[in-house]
Amino acid sequence: MTAIRITDVTLRDGMHAVRHQFTLEDARDIAKALDTTGVDIVEASHGDGLGGSSIQYGFAKEDEEAYLRAVCESAPNTKVAALLLPGIGTVDDMKRAIDCGIRVIRIATHSTEADISEEHMQEARKLGLEVVGFLMLSHMTPTSVLVEEAKKMASYGAHCVYIVDSAGAMLMDEVTQKVSALRDALPPDVEVGFHAHNNLGVSVANSIAAVRAGAVRIDASLAGLGAGAGNTPLEVLVAACAKLGIDTGVDLYRAMDAAQDVVRPRMSRPVIPDRDSLTLGYAGVYSSFLLHAERAAERFGVDARDILVELGKRRVVGGQEDMIVDVAVQLAQNRVRQTKEVEST
Amino acid sequence: MTAIRITDVTLRDGMHAVRHQFTLEDARDIAKALDTTGVDIVEASHGDGLGGSSIQYGFAKEDEEAYLRAVCESAPNTKVAALLLPGIGTVDDMKRAIDCGIRVIRIATHSTEADISEEHMQEARKLGLEVVGFLMLSHMTPTSVLVEEAKKMASYGAHCVYIVDSAGAMLMDEVTQKVSALRDALPPDVEVGFHAHNNLGVSVANSIAAVRAGAVRIDASLAGLGAGAGNTPLEVLVAACAKLGIDTGVDLYRAMDAAQDVVRPRMSRPVIPDRDSLTLGYAGVYSSFLLHAERAAERFGVDARDILVELGKRRVVGGQEDMIVDVAVQLAQNRVRQTKEVEST
Structure with missing residues (x-):
């Protein structure tokens, strides 16, 4: 039986969908619900990562450290991660996040610019964090280039490198090709991950394609809450995986309940492939x-x-x-x- | 380049999502919008087909013939179809629908009961209609049985036989297997079609899998309006097909505009894989x-x-x-x- 681990991004990518306006109570309620589901990692931060709360990227409702402490306290059985984009977040931000309780850092660069993650990844390893590399807008970058960029992240100390379909522009064959290429090229102890957006309506299918191509970490969010048309809906992915014999370690009913009772009532608009988000996915x-x-x-x-x-x-x-x-x-x-x-x- | 033809079901399966309460003006506006998109067929009827407006299946807001005439007048460049479930709709209903202007009849049975479609299909052929057979709840029925049922429909005169995933319970491999088996078994002049529901979030991916397995007719609806988690969203399918080089004959921007400006404002609730619809798809x-x-x-x-x-x-x-x-x-x-x-x- 194939086994994968899920990183939930409701409290990070989902922040885009609520213009970073979750209250601390929202964050606590969502983290508590996620803590019962069995997801491996809960990511929490401003949508644009540590240091993202700013005039340029939009101010979050609450202070970054307050969010992180609230989530770490409310999800004691789950590892908490923060996202960091070098150029927005700093090593000092990462240290402060560790003091708040995070155990995983996900360091994201444009898919041709892995080299700017070197310092942050090396520092993160020294600080004892689990390190995940994020190759954003991977649809724009030829597979051969992605492979080289992923190798760089692995050489900087990443435990896992993600193909990130930031614009929701990929279809299944492309996911298969890009994930397989990374799986073939990276050392066996470096995992491959996949992060989808649903702009072309295929986030669940793309995630399944990624698993079959060798990805063992998959991102998802409750009710799909996330930028654009949203991310892969956690509860839908878990149901599909259960039918396919893919072990996610996630309790389906608890994920369904968390999506329906905790997240949907907090959504200000449906997160779907509407005209705008579909256009962005189609255009890439x-x-x-x-x-x-x-x-x-x-x-x-x-x-x-x-x-x-x-x-x-x-x-x-x-x-x-x-x-x-x-x-x-x-x-x-x-x-x-x-x-x-x-x-x- | 692969070419497929799309049947839009907004004004039939979509009727379930509005409890059959579209007004004649709704039907006209949606039909007019669809007529500009290039879809091959527009299906219109009560959600449960001709004769479905009843205490058992729910009364529609308007008279069946009034709907059909409104749609036929408003979509002069598009073939109009009606659905018929033997046992609910009769040959007389079909004749009245022809008087209203329909050119296609889609005759649906449970996927093990094709034999109850014989009389209706033979009459439909005599009356000069294009005849489509619909094998409902195909996920329940082994492929070998589906093949025999499809052959029966072909022998009764069906121009095309559909695998219908009524409960949204199929994933891509099953679609590939079932559609391929029908394509291999039916005479070359009998087409294979596929009708999806989005309960497991994979309607677009399932439809693409069906095309690759030999289906040349695919059902979809504007904004996915349909029973449960809805059908394959037409505009999303068209965008995905465009990226894959599959010719749908549908204008992407017009389909997007029709979904966003004509159908979404008429939706009383979001049509998504929520707890209920996801559970139904998962359970089948x-x-x-x-x-x-x-x-x-x-x-x-x-x-x-x-x-x-x-x-x-x-x-x-x-x-x-x-x-x-x-x-x-x-x-x-x-x-x-x-x-x-x-x-x-």
Whole structure:
């Protein structure tokens, strides 16, 4: 029987879905419910990780340390993790998180920039943490490059490296290919993980594909709470795995109850593949581009979706938002040219 | 490039999700929106097909013929289908539906009872209709039996036979196996179709698996509107197919807009794998058992989910609701016996 371990991200990726506004009571109630389910790790932090509560990424309702202490106290039987993006979170943030009780650090970089995780990973190992590497927006990066980046993280001390489908842009064959390649290339004692988003409606199927390709750690969240169309819904994944004979160690009914009774009443909007999140998954663009694309679309009289699809082809990443106007202008010019061609024939 | 044709079921299976209460204006608006998308067929009827509007299956808001005429008028570029379950709908109902403008009849039986479709299929062929056979609750029936049932439908004149996952209980491997077996066994001029429900969160992935196994007709609905956790969301399926090079003939943006602007505002509740619908998919039991199981659970002090899972193992079908109390009593007795055993040790 295949056995996997689940990391729940309701209190981290799920923070995006509530604009980082969970109260300490919310965090405690969700952590308590998760602690009964048997998930291996509960991740808690601002959606953008330690140090993310800021004017740039959005202020969280409560102080970072207060959240972490509340979660560690409320989930005494479960390891607690924090996310850290080098450039946003620091080694000092990590040390403070350890004082609050975390035992796992998940260090995330763009999928071509593993080298910026070196210092944080080495420090984390010295501090005795379990270290997980996160290759974000993996859909943009060719498999051969992902393999090299994953090897770097392994050499820095990662116990596990994740393929992260941040934009929910992957389908099953791509997951199989990328996870298999990492599994083949990494040392046997370095695990492979997979983190999905549901923008193309296939988070559960992608997670199953990842398990079959050799991933032994899978991310999920109660009711799928997470950025965009949300993450893999924990309770749905557990049910599907149970039918397939994949041992998750998670109690299905408790996960169902936690999703239904603890998380759904706290959701301000349904987390589904709606027009916006589906467009982002289809285009393969991270959600920070959406609002800017909509503004440019209105200004230049083009469809925001065409802008996002073109941005996806250009493989834009955070910080390249100025490219949006370029694309909008070009689409508008193309349209004018096409109209003239039609008129002149 | 693989090419498939989509049948939209928003105005039929989606009727379950609104308790058959769409107004004629709702039906017209949805049909108009669908007519712009390029779907091959729009199915319209009571959720339980022609003649379904009744005290037993729930009265629809409007008259059956009025719905059908409204949809046929509003979708002049699209074939309109009606569903018919022998035993509920009659040949006369079918003739009246033809007068309203339908060109396709989809005749549904339990997946071991194809023989009750013979008369309706032969009449439908004489009347010049396109005929589709629907093998409901296919997850309950071994592949070898499904193949024989499908062959019967083909011999009665079906142009296409569907594997129908009525309870949303299948995962991808089972879909692949069952669709492949039908494709191998049926004459080449009889098409294979697939109808999914999203109770295990894999409707899109199951539909893609079906296409790869040889299905050329796939059901979907705008925003996934349908019974239980809903059907395959049309706009999400189209986006996934576009990325995979599967030609659906459907305009992605128009499908997205129809889902977001026309259907979502008419949804009274989110159609998702929540506790109830997930439990039904996990147990493999049709939704008509849910309320009865909850009542019996309360009466006998057991978990409704345990009742449903046990009913799934016994492969219950509609009409066997009296088995619910038997199962509840047995579960309660087992618990008493286990408690005594613990006390006596």
